[in-house]
Amino acid sequence: MPMFEHLTEPPDPYILVLMSFGVLIALVAWLPLVLRRLPLSLPIVCILIGVGLGLVPGLRFDPSPLEYPAIAERFSEFVVIIALMGAGLKIDRVLGLRSWMITWRLIFLTLPLGIALIALLAGTWLALPWTMALLLGAVLAPTDPVLASDVQVGPPKSGEEDEVRFALTSEAGINDGAAFPFVHLAIVLSAATVTQEPWFWDWLSYNVFWEIGVGVLGGYLIGKLFGWITFHIPAESKLAQTGDGLIALSATLISYGFTETLHSYGFLSVFVTALTFRQAHRDHDFHTDMHDLTEQVERIAMMILLLFFGGTLANGLLSALRPVDFAGALLILLVIRPVTGMIGLGGVNATLGERLTISFFGIRGIGSFYYLAYGLNHIDDLTHAPRLWAIVGLVVLLSIIMHGLTVTPIMRQLDITHGRDPDADDAVPPPGFQGPAA
Numbered sequence: 001m002p003m004f005e006h007l008t009e010p011p012d013p014y015i016l017v018l019m020s021f022g023v024l025i026a027l028v029a030w031l032p033l034v035l036r037r038l039p040l041s042l043p044i045v046c047i048l049i050g051v052g053l054g055l056v057p058g059l060r061f062d063p064s065p066l067e068y069p070a071i072a073e074r075f076s077e078f079v080v081i082i083a084l085m086g087a088g089l090k091i092d093r094v095l096g097l098r099s100w101m102i103t104w105r106l107i108f109l110t111l112p113l114g115i116a117l118i119a120l121l122a123g124t125w126l127a128l129p130w131t132m133a134l135l136l137g138a139v140l141a142p143t144d145p146v147l148a149s150d151v152q153v154g155p156p157k158s159g160e161e162d163e164v165r166f167a168l169t170s171e172a173g174i175n176d177g178a179a180f181p182f183v184h185l186a187i188v189l190s191a192a193t194v195t196q197e198p199w200f201w202d203w204l205s206y207n208v209f210w211e212i213g214v215g216v217l218g219g220y221l222i223g224k225l226f227g228w229i230t231f232h233i234p235a236e237s238k239l240a241q242t243g244d245g246l247i248a249l250s251a252t253l254i255s256y257g258f259t260e261t262l263h264s265y266g267f268l269s270v271f272v273t274a275l276t277f278r279q280a281h282r283d284h285d286f287h288t289d290m291h292d293l294t295e296q297v298e299r300i301a302m303m304i305l306l307l308f309f310g311g312t313l314a315n316g317l318l319s320a321l322r323p324v325d326f327a328g329a330l331l332i333l334l335v336i337r338p339v340t341g342m343i344g345l346g347g348v349n350a351t352l353g354e355r356l357t358i359s360f361f362g363i364r365g366i367g368s369f370y371y372l373a374y375g376l377n378h379i380d381d382l383t384h385a386p387r388l389w390a391i392v393g394l395v396v397l398l399s400i401i402m403h404g405l406t407v408t409p410i411m412r413q414l415d416i417t418h419g420r421d422p423d424a425d426d427a428v429p430p431p432g433f434q435g436p437a438a
Contacts, residue, residue: 041404050310088274110344114141144365177268219272227280245293337362
């Protein structure tokens, strides 16, 4: 074959995928540094790249969740559990009823109020069937542990743990599992409308008591096991000696898989495992190694998923929206979350500015994608699936844009208010920001 014909052959798609993955990894490492002081976030850039790929003629980049529902569920599930492990490992505050009071109020007041108000909005104004309205409420009420990294606490022992960052990190870590009973309630009610069989006791005993209880207990036991073999086993072969952060990924997958085989909530289990693992030796530097690795894996997976999201946006994911849905999405983000957040935070030991910041940054994202994919994959009637995906896609998109553009100036102002210079890379944090040893 002449040389010219060799040179004009189209490249192997596999080679293009490898090259694209290399570019993606470079962006994962570089973009956070570039965007650090800009009113722009990494998720916004990822979505724009995905939209660009979706608009390339002939590329056919359209990973629609309606066409690939099982992949949408499993991939978003993977991203969330990795984020939950990272969130649990980097929380310095010791778990307790009083020390975590701000979290419990967000979980037991803000979350159920948000589910109820979103369901009411969807069942009345948006005119969705009540089972679909409940599913939408359970999908959109929880905050996201993946896309909220810019408002979360810093790495273990970094000292970046003020009340706002702690509240948003711990809330996102727990409420992704706490909303699951309401997703199951929508699934159960959808089936009961057809079968007319009794459902309440089975839902309460199994989906609430069993799945939550076993999920928490399983996560605690796995965390204790990994804490012992990592830090306390009486041998030179303890896992901390490896210095390999892959141990955190192992703990994530084992915790999730173990509790899921017992038919319980793996999301809760992973976060509890991370918290228990951290408690095993709070000040050990190995926690930083594990957190750094989980953060890298999480960012790569998140970027890929948001590229897919951008591709679906370019190919009509939002085409099923009705005019009223735009107003509904804004109400969810600008009214329902802030109002329920302020109700949940009433009386906590925080300034008005801190409570407003926590209430505003109710970021929606990958967790909502997972819950919707899971719910629709377990409901027979998919008549409303395109509109539900359009509404959730719109809320997540607006959340990414709105919170992404405001997170840098708001969090910088928060740091300045607390006496911390946000531009100083090596500044000593003020009291209260210096980690567990302070």
